[in-house]
Amino acid sequence: MSSIVIADDHPLLLRGLSDFLTSKGFNIIGMAEDGNTAYNMIVKLKPELAILDIRMPHKTGLEIAEDCYKNQIKTKIILITFDQEESLYEQAKAFNVYGYILKEFAIEEIEICIEHVLKNEHYFSEEIEAHLKTGKPSDESLEDLTKTEKKILSLIADNKTSQDIAEELSVSIKTIHKHRSNIIAKLKLDNKPSSLLVWANLNKNLF
Template identity: 25%
Template structure:
């Protein structure tokens, strides 16, 4: 692998990632802070690898990952994010990502992931299976969150961050009515009474 695209909205993070990638022998390193730019850059630059954050200010990383896989552009994707692995690693794996690295870990994990993916392998962490530390209430909420589609989870996070229906609709290229329908469905599926409780749930499970 020779070329890579870094997708992250934090310049310091992109700088740290570039150091790791240069150590792994990448010669052409491109970067963007916008999910909306990813598909255009992939088509123009044809990177072998994409290092993708999930928490982006424009188009959500899960949506970007879905578009990359749907386009069958031939590049492999390493997810490098602070999003809770408990909720996102399996989703990213099913969506075609080759690796998932938690930003709260040392950069050595990113280095190992890039090395593995460059060699044709995958890199995913073994998640804890114990539920001893969770209350029955939290376990019930986790089950409900796990049942959400990727699009529902994305909209849940954006609603919990206080974004308006219009802003979410513009971001995801949906109609205002569609987002409103998603909001109603989320309130029902997660058994909450309002957006305030929706935000509380998201905070409890480290989704925002």
Template identity: 25%
Template sequence: MPTIVIADDSFLMRKNLRTIFSQAGYDVVAEAGNGKAAVKAYKEYRPDIMTMDITMPVMSGIDAVKEITSEFPQAKIIMITALDQKHMVFQAISNGAKHYIMKPFNISQVLSVVKSVLEGDETKKPTQEPYSVLKEEDLYIVAVKGPLEEKNLTLLQGTVQGLLLTERCQILFDLSENPFDEIVAVRLEEMLRKIKGSEGHYAIRR
């Protein structure tokens, strides 16, 4: 039976996740209410899966991921995040988290992500390639690592244009300088110009 540690500062969220996992046949061996306690629980129980809230007291979820994966690089940590924290997911993944679940979530979504991580299927890390495109509900997130060479920019332009046509994406948002709830619309040309010059995260709304 796979073991799980739940790290979240919300008692209600921990209770909900425990119920989901227990009913699905997983063994919840511990809970943690802050990042420091999460690190301690991981070291003590070495669970098959750990769910980690991004924002917690004492130590953030991202810092907890850094500390855990620095000692246990094989750790399978799934971030639990709200929509307005989406830009922080990339930091967590870049520092060793394997996947993420967006709140509000449903039972099937949670179990699907846990199953995929247990089987070794990870979210593509933005740092592995000059750029990557991740799909999340009605958004495609473009993560760019540093300035792009012309050939990569051309490839990305083709990818974005394909999304605009085949997925009927119509509005582009630049997330690199704005909180998620204050994003501003930009034209494709402006988005590509910004991407060419610096790293950042951009979203394409379907």
């Protein structure tokens, strides 16, 4: 039986989802009302699936997905959300989130979503796909980047840390940090730790 951890900061929604999935024969091995607790459960219990609210205290569902992605944790992530923001959707794809469904359709879609995910298939609500445009930037986005900066982008897309990149290119980590700042400025990205990783994963076909 597939093991599942679920997390939502609304106790009634958490209990309702747990009761529904249990009635369908799924094995709920952990429940959490905040992101830190949820992530610790995932690390300790190693569930096959984790169904997470995208917005929770201490650590969001996306931040948990990012940590699982970076640390190569095999638990498959399903996010449930009221949000239809394009940036959240893009980040979910970049961090290899397997399922992404709207809360208002959660009870209708969650069982179908789980079935797809257990087959190693991604499932994104049609309502989200219909409302969001996820077009890729053109090659023009990279025109201002140097050859070295493109190489660094490629290594970031391979989930390399700044230290890994510095060692591979035989330069100081300070130099890599400077390159990263320049790339962020040229691509006009938000100056957040994950913004470059998200962009690189979404657009690795361009460099």
